[in-house]
Amino acid sequence: MSLQVDNLRVYYQTLRGDVKALDGATFTLADGEIMGLAGESGCGKTTLGHSLIRLALPMRFIEGRVTLDGEELPIWDTEKMNDFRFKKISIIPQYAMNAMNPTRKIGRMTAELLGSRKVDFKDILPELKRRLDLVKLSHDVLDMYPIELSGGMKQRMVMVLSTLLDPSLLIADEITSALDVSSQKAVAEMLVEFRNRKCCNSAIVITHDISILYQIADSIMVMYAGQLAEKASTETIIHAPRHPYTKLLISSLPEVGVKYTERRLTGIPGNPPLLLDPPVGCRFRERCPIAFEKCIEIPPFVEIEPGHFIACWKEAGTHAQA
């Protein structure tokens, strides 16, 4: 078991009160697993990803336990977390295009960053060059400034940089969103390659693009309004989802071979609730086609089949009762 998260709650402090962006997440990540984290904008997937590595204001840690390779991560303590960052847990940020200091050559910045973490740049240089080859970047980039690279190149450079110390867990936040379709696939496959070569043990891939997850993820976890809805293997989520939200989400994706002039692509009616004052019980209740009285209580996230977790009174049925 690589990562174990127990009842993690992270709120955003605002003047109008706490925004409950992540409200009780419990899940595990197996060794070598690439887990896709999907959901619409504002469902808390980025909050979950970031809280694992850099829980900064206005984020506020409420409760929960995060264990990585048997060690508890002090995610509420910015200083203590520094020991784990980069070495045990790392991130490819959403803003990879602007992630590097514009006034430093990339090689020098890398050396300074590694130096500050007490790692000798010279020792790691051969490995760094190997990985640049892996992502098809010329070794010359080390002698360039970030502005001299294209967006896709920067993305790959940051990918190499973030995984340089072979972290146990890699968080990839929307790494394909800013790229064109052909680079998207290449970057996604590089991520799998990195995992296969043990550049990172396991990964959480945050995205709203389920088609990318279908290509690279071993499992997919769907979030809705700050809570977990369903987690299962990629095949199960795509072909046999059980949670009504996942069903609607998957059915709203276009399919190859279907002409949407004949059958209109449907969305999910309604909007996600505001997390400043979320509704009691199941948060999907308002939009759910199969909601019933029981949904006024919060459904537990239970395992209905091995590796298939779901938070729904109706679907989980007897499992939830037990």
Next chain:
Amino acid sequence: MQRYFSRKLIIYALTFFLAVTIDWMIPRFMPGDPIRNMLTRVSVSSNPSAIQMMYDYYTHLFGLDLPLWQQYLNFWNSLLHGDIGISTYLFPTPVTDVLWRAVPYDIFLLVPAILLSWYAGNKFGAFAARSKWLDNTISPLGYILTATPYMWLGILLAWFFGIVWGIFPIAGAYSFNMQPHLSWAFIGSIFHHWFLPFASLFLVGFGGWAIGMRNMIIYELEADYSHYLEALGAPRKLIRQYAFRNGILPQITGLALQLGVIVAGALVTEVVFSYPGIGYLLLAAIQNQDYFLIQGCFLFIIIGVLLSNFIIDIVYVLVDPRTRRGMTGESA
């Protein structure tokens, strides 16, 4: 590289031409007449016909009886020969001599004031940013300082230190009973007289730079690259070092502009402390309608501003890789 600098040089040459033209025009827009002013001051004779004769003679001598376009061409002609005329106010001293006598005082007063306030302000602003306690106490002080007019602060300082406590003299560049010579007493007197004008310029500048730098650092610390470094566990020191280096760039531009106007002196400060720099001279020149001295003072300012801007262009190329790309002609 060469294309970049040649293009810059053309722009600077054009700016110089326009600025000098305006410089020539400004004094001539003033009501009154430098020659009459000069004669009145000297009051050589009470005989009207004698005065008229002298007036005609000097007007001709200074070339002020020619049509304006002719005067303008003559002005450029002598300027290109390195001659900027003779002061009517300090007749018959050449303007160049008058200026050279004043410039050392400006440099002595303004270079330390500007450089030290820049250095200290930036260091301090960077230090204060993101430290709650310092930010709450120093920032308001900085805002007050930077909003203070130089001369008002100068007057306050002169009043308290000069009049009330009598620690520092409040007029001149050295004691009135001394002649410039090389001795410890004279150097001491120079510094004694220098302190108050320096302090008033330093304090106001310090406040401005500190506030500017504080804001820049906060902006840089919120930039994506700072967050990325934090996420990778880089120590605060490294992140701040990067933020400082990037935050200082706009401050360098600001410094260049300030250094450029050094030769202009800090007019009001010099007036408050009767400090004999270019600023003080400029005021006297305007009051006496000394066309040539006004032109000379402004010429110094123009050259100073252009020169320091040019130097900054070069410095920028060295410190900011992003400008380097613009140089090769690619669109930025």
